[in-house]
Amino acid sequence: MAGRLAGLGLCLWVLLSGLGPAVAADDVLNAKTKANYLFNFTKFVEWPALMNDTLHVCIVGAEPIVNVLSDLASRDTKGHLLQIWSGIDDPQVCQILYIDHEAPELHALTQQVRGNQILTVSDAEGFAGRGGCIGFYSENGQIKLEINPDAVRRAQLKVNALLMEIARIVR
Structure with missing residues (x-):
């Protein structure tokens, strides 16, 4: 059983990392990798009170990630449609909120959505x-x-256990 879980964890890591080689410090490759992770979070995270079939992915301060995600939006995401937003007026509409490390609103947005059913992500x-x-x-x-x-x-x-397995846990 442990060997099977390790194998599944490895497969998940390959899937989430975009099936590519080790990522260099290049901005384009970083944007593609982060966009692939964000896209795949839609498959490994559950939103219990999702009102409709649309998942809103909001990106603040990272236009290259928006461009890559827009290309991925037509792929299957467990039956959900993806709507990609660049910037936001009301973060409460997001299911995933990615805030770039250089975005001046990073701290304020994180505090504003705390406790809501929003997966906050940042670099x-x-x-x-x-x-x-x-x-x-x-x-x-x-x-x-x-x-x-x-x-x-x-x-x-709820985050799938396989996603938890490939991540470093912090508190």
Whole structure:
């Protein structure tokens, strides 16, 4: 059983990492990797009170990620339609809210949606450790994940165990 779970975890990691080689520090590759992760979060996170078949993915401060996600939006996401928004007036409409580390509204948006059914994601250093749901970090030229299960619980979301397995857990 443990070997099977490890194999599934490896398969999940390959799927989430975009099926590509180790990611270099290149901005285009980073944007593609982050967009692939965001897209795949729609398959590995459950929103219990999703009102319709549309998942709203809101991106603040990262136009290259918006461009890649727009290309992915037509793919299957467990029966949900994806709507990709660049910037937002009301973050309460988002199911996934990605905030770039350079976005001046990072802290304010994170506080504004805290406790709502919104998966907050950022590449800001230590984001998950400071109360965000999922943070991206770089290690050996690869984009990796850290997940704060307490923040996910506060957001009333459920993260698939396979996703938890490939991430670094922070509190």
